[in-house]
Amino acid sequence: QVQLVESGGGLVQTGGSLRLSCAASGRTFSMYAMGWFRQAPGKVQEFVAAISWIGTNTYYEDYTDSVKGRFTISKDNTKNTLYLQMNSLKPEDTAVYYCAARPYALAVRTVNGYNYWGQGTQVTVSS
Numbered sequence: 001q002v003q004l005v006e007s008g009g010g011l012v013q014t015g016g017s018l019r020l021s022c023a024a025s026g027r028t029f030s031m032y033a034m035g036w037f038r039q040a041p042g043k044v045q046e047f048v049a050a051i052s053w054i055g056t057n058t059y060y061e062d063y064t065d066s067v068k069g070r071f072t073i074s075k076d077n078t079k080n081t082l083y084l085q086m087n088s089l090k091p092e093d094t095a096v097y098y099c100a101a102r103p104y105a106l107a108v109r110t111v112n113g114y115n116y117w118g119q120g121t122q123v124t125v126s127s
Contacts, residue, residue, distance in 0.1 A: 002026045002101050002116050009097060009121030016089050016125070022082040022099030022118055030054065030077040033107035035114060036084045038095035038123075048097070049073040049084060050107030059107055067093075089125045096120040 008020040022034070035050035048067055050059045055075040060068040072085040082099050100114035108114075 002029065002032060004099050004101060004116055004118035006097065006099050006118040006121040009123045011124045011126065012089055013126050014090060017085070017087045018089065018123060020084040020086065020097055020099075020121060020123070022084075024080045024082070024101065026080070028103075029080040031103060032101040032116075033104050034073075034075055034082045035100045035102075035107055035109075036073060036082075036097060037100060037111060038093075038097045039120075040092075040095040043095075045098070045111055047109040047111075050109060051075050051082070052107050053105050057106065059109060061109075086123070089123075091125045091127045094123060094125050096122050 003025040005023045033053045036048040037045050038048050039045040047061050051073045058073050062068050070088045074083045098120045099118045101116040102114045
């Protein structure tokens with residue numbers, strides 16, 4: 001099992017940046033693919049970004065108003081930590097952000113593809 005704790009959320013103005021962290025317990029963090037999801041008020045949880053277990057493959061939400069090009073996911077297996085660098089933030093990025101883990105090499109974009117979840121961290125972008 002792995003336990004996940006997110007941090008780094010907060011209030012930021014439009015155009016600002018935040019870096020979210022997700023600290024994982026356990027000795028096998030390197031054997032988990034990881035993902036970031038978010039949930040805005042009144043909306044369903046949605047995929048943001050994901051990374052393979054050794055960090056060589058990354059995936060981003062790529063529909064309209066994509067985070068691709070603004071957000072960067074990374075994974076430091078020596079520190080048991082997942083990151084999400086968020087730049088050029090917009091009010092529509094406001095949500096609770098969750099990290100998630102799955103004990104497989106490859107990441108997926110679906111909520112039900114992940115076995116373990118953190119408690120979430122609030123990101124609020126003011127206009």
